[in-house]
Amino acid sequence: xxxxxxxxxxxxxxxxxxxxxxxxxxxxxxxxxxxxxxxxxxxxxxxxxxxxxxxxxxxxxxxxxxxxxxxxxxxxxxxxxxxxxxxxxxxxxxxxxxxxxxxxxxxxxxxxxxxxxxxxxxxxxxxxxxxxxxxxxxxxxxxxxxxxxxxxxxxxxxxxxxxxxxxxxxxxxxxxxxxxxxxxxxxxxxxxxxxxxxxxxxxxxxxxxxxxxxxxxxxxxxxxxxxxxxxxxxxxxxxxxxxxxxxxxxxxxxxxxxxxxxxxxxxxxxxxxxxxxxxxxxxxxxxxxxxxxxxxxxxxxxxxxxxxxxxxxxxxxxx
Amino acid sequence: xxxxxxxxxxxxxxxxxxxxxxxxxxxxxxxxxxxxxxxxxxxxxxxxxxxxxxxxxxxxxxxxxxxxxxxxxxxxxxxxxxxxxxxxxxxxxxxxxxxxxxxxxxxxxxxxxxxxxxxxxxxxxxxxxxxxxxxxxxxxxxxxxxxxxxxxxxxxxxxxxxxxxxxxxxxxxxxxxxxxxxxxxxxxxxxxxxxxxxxxxxxxxxxxxxxxxxxxxxxxxxxxxxxxxxxxxxxxxxxxxxxxxxxxxxxxxxxxxxxxxxxxxxxxxxxxxxxxxxxxxxxxxxxxxxxxxxxxxxxxxxxxxxxxxxxxxxxxxxxxxxxxxxxxxxxxxxxxxxxxxxxxxxxxxxxxxxxxxxxxxxxxxxxxxxxxxxxxxxxxxxxxxxxxxxxxxxxxxxxxxxx
Numbered sequence: 250x251x252x253x254x255x256x257x258x259x260x261x262x263x264x265x266x267x268x269x270x271x272x273x274x275x276x277x278x279x280x281x282x283x284x285x286x287x288x289x290x291x292x293x294x295x296x297x298x299x300x301x302x303x304x305x306x307x308x309x310x311x312x313x314x315x316x317x318x319x320x321x322x323x324x325x326x327x328x329x330x331x332x333x334x335x336x337x338x339x340x341x342x343x344x345x346x347x348x349x350x351x352x353x354x355x356x357x358x359x360x361x362x363x364x365x366x367x368x369x370x371x372x373x374x375x376x377x378x379x380x381x382x383x384x385x386x387x388x389x390x391x392x393x394x395x396x397x398x399x400x401x402x403x404x405x406x407x408x409x410x411x412x413x414x415x416x417x418x419x420x421x422x423x424x425x426x427x428x429x430x431x432x433x434x435x436x437x438x439x440x441x442x443x444x445x446x447x448x449x450x451x452x453x454x455x456x457x458x459x460x461x462x463x464x465x466x467x468x469x470x471x472x473x474x475x476x477x478x479x480x481x482x483x484x485x486x487x488x489x490x491x492x493x494x495x496x497x498x499x500x501x502x503x504x505x506x507x508x509x510x511x512x513x514x515x516x517x518x519x520x521x522x523x524x525x526x527x528x529x530x531x532x533x534x535x536x537x538x539x540x541x542x543x544x545x546x547x548x549x550x551x552x553x554x555x556x557x558x559x560x561x562x563x564x565x566x567x568x
Numbered sequence: 569x570x571x572x573x574x575x576x577x578x579x580x581x582x583x584x585x586x587x588x589x590x591x592x593x594x595x596x597x598x599x600x601x602x603x604x605x606x607x608x609x610x611x612x613x614x615x616x617x618x619x620x621x622x623x624x625x626x627x628x629x630x631x632x633x634x635x636x637x638x639x640x641x642x643x644x645x646x647x648x649x650x651x652x653x654x655x656x657x658x659x660x661x662x663x664x665x666x667x668x669x670x671x672x673x674x675x676x677x678x679x680x681x682x683x684x685x686x687x688x689x690x691x692x693x694x695x696x697x698x699x700x701x702x703x704x705x706x707x708x709x710x711x712x713x714x715x716x717x718x719x720x721x722x723x724x725x726x727x728x729x730x731x732x733x734x735x736x737x738x739x740x741x742x743x744x745x746x747x748x749x750x751x752x753x754x755x756x757x758x759x760x761x762x763x764x765x766x767x768x769x770x771x772x773x774x775x776x777x778x779x780x781x782x783x784x785x786x787x788x789x790x791x792x793x794x795x796x797x798x799x800x801x802x803x804x805x806x807x808x809x810x811x812x813x814x815x816x817x818x819x820x821x822x823x824x825x826x827x828x829x830x831x832x833x834x835x836x837x838x839x840x841x842x843x844x845x846x847x848x849x850x851x852x853x854x855x856x857x858x859x860x861x862x863x864x865x866x867x868x869x870x871x872x873x874x875x876x877x878x879x880x881x882x883x884x885x886x887x888x889x890x891x892x893x894x895x896x897x898x899x900x901x902x903x904x905x906x907x908x909x910x911x912x913x914x915x916x917x918x919x920x921x922x923x924x925x926x927x928x929x930x931x932x933x934x935x936x937x938x939x940x941x942x943x944x945x946x947x948x949x950x951x952x953x954x955x956x957x958x959x960x961x962x963x964x965x966x967x968x969x970x971x
Contacts, residue, residue, distance in 0.1 A: 309954065354583050357579050358576065358786065
């Protein structure tokens with residue numbers, strides 16, 4: 250477990266990062282930082298610039314301008330990439346080699362000894378239910394098993410900063426939950442986690458802070474709670490006794506009916522009346538069976554923010 | 569360009585070597601060449617043994633009467649062919665039947681006309697068994713001797729006049745034996761085969777890493793230059809292992825069937841050949857690796873690869889003219905053009921003594937080009953390896969090199 254004071258240690262800082270491919274600006278002056286013990290979401294639709302930004306952070310690509318600082322004030326920065334774990338979106342393993350050979354080789358490239366890596370690898374394999382597969386060749390394993398091995402390869406050297414690019418892609422719900430649990434455990438151990446994804450609903454469950462990117466530019470950045478709190482709209486969902494009239498809700502300034510049924514109405518609300526006042530009106534006029542008043546999901550905030558800026562969002566780009 | 573750390577290079581090299589040395593392709597190719605050597609040498613040896621033990625029995629129909637004695641004398645003197653001649657006294661028709669029946673391998677008909685014109689009929693039952701070139705020397709000497717006898721010369725005079733003439737080339741430098749030709753030729757062939765084979769495995773390895781997407785994980789831990797050089801070292805070691813097996817097997821075969829002192833090389837020569845091999849391999853390997861990084865899949869690889877293979881072996885295609893005129897200006901120029909240097913120089917070394925200054929200039933040219941090729945390959949490798957789903961165009965390669 251990490252001590253409270255250590256949590257503020259900055260593990261990654263990105264300043265004004267820019268990278269173009271010909272005329273196309275893939276990453277346009279983005280800046281953010283990730284602290285020890287954070288789960289930081291880098292979110293955006295496909296092609297938004299997430300992978301380019303991550304490749305620059307990992308030193309795989311060079312930036313046109315800007316700066317990436319690693320482990321500032323937290324241990325040797327020159328150990329750089331050896332303290333980072335990376336699970337890229339485009340990932341693979343040596344299919345004609347055994348699971349354990351793959352893990353030992355990749356851990357060896359991170360500077361850990363063979364004996365140490367062997368012990369860690371077996372612990373992880375055991376934890377993810379793959380201990381019996383250690384000496385099997387990778388091409389004999391299912392896709393799901395291979396994804397677990399790839400994940401182990403990214404953490405087997407005990408990184409301080411873990412970069413996961415689309416870690417849930419192709420995973421079934423059971424394994425998604427398994428990965429989420431492991432990620433939370435790593436967070437508790439003080440690992441800073443940079444999580445890139447386009448499945449915003451999944452990431453919303455995990456992240457403390459987010460950076461939303463669209464066409465290379467920042468859309469939103471900050472603590473997830475702050476972003477939601479600062480968003481001026483809420484979603485009001487009311488279920489009531491069938492046949493009652495909920496039409497009065499439409500007359501409120503700032504209310505837009507999203508869905509209306511015989512016993513249920515969903516409203517997007519951005520009016521200025523206090524929530525308590527609104528709830529009082531509802532309870533006086535309807536026989537309530539269920540009511541929820543919450544901030545919209547991230548993907549909706551993202552889409553609306555982008556549209557407000559006059560940009561287009563590709564429908565298939567986000568989920 | 570990214571940094572180069574020895575430790576990481578060796579980790580990659582070790583992994584690539586151990587991974588490839590156990591593959592069936594490597595094992596089969598490494599063992600099949602010695603097997604071919606053994607079979608070829610064994611078959612040649614056995615054929616020679618069998619040929620030695622075979623005897624040829626010819627009948628001679630001597631219409632002159634005393635030519636047979638002259639021929640017998642020459643047959644007794646020669647040692648190359650196990651030949652027996654027998655005078656036949658009966659009619660030619662009977663002799664033809666006996667040859668057909670296999671009692672003789674063939675027969676000669678000698679008369680005054682044949683001795684005068686030098687056209688001696690030689691009959692065999694199957695024309696494919698006839699080897700008149702074996703007999704022609706023998707008969708030529710016998711007929712000449714017989715003619716001189718007819719002129720009236722004494723036996724001693726005839727022997728003096730007909731002492732055979734042989735031309736035997738002798739090197740001015742006693743070290744310049746057949747080994748000085750075989751050595752560089754063998755090294756040139758080994759260089760080509762091994763470098764091409766190792767280069768091919770390297771290219772397919774690069775393509776495989778692109779296809780299965782592991783390359784991005786690797787590049788997050790080590791630099792592209794470390795990955796490239798590590799691969800080159802690993803596959804270079806693979807090539808050397810292969811050469812060690814081939815040379816070891818070749819030496820064993822040679823010890824059994826050849827005089828090894830003929831192909832013995834001095835330490836200086838070995839160092840020079842090794843330098844050309846290693847530098848030549850590095851040149852080819854960087855070409856192959858860069859090519860692998862620019863291609864999407866192995867199918868594309870096999871087409872483009874054919875072209876790259878052709879470039880360094882161009883000197884082999886013109887080995888005849890290089891042998892004939894190793895000091896010609898165009899050959900000297902070819903010896904300094906990067907992809908052709910190793911093969912051209914080794915071929916030249918097989919046919920002439922290269923001056924030290926030329927060995928030095930070709931090695932400098934080779935080292936310089938290796939550095940430039942590896943640098944260029946690293947740039948292409950760095951940028952091409954992450955282009956997973958497409959081939960890199962020549963225009964893009966030019967941009968990669970110039971940016």
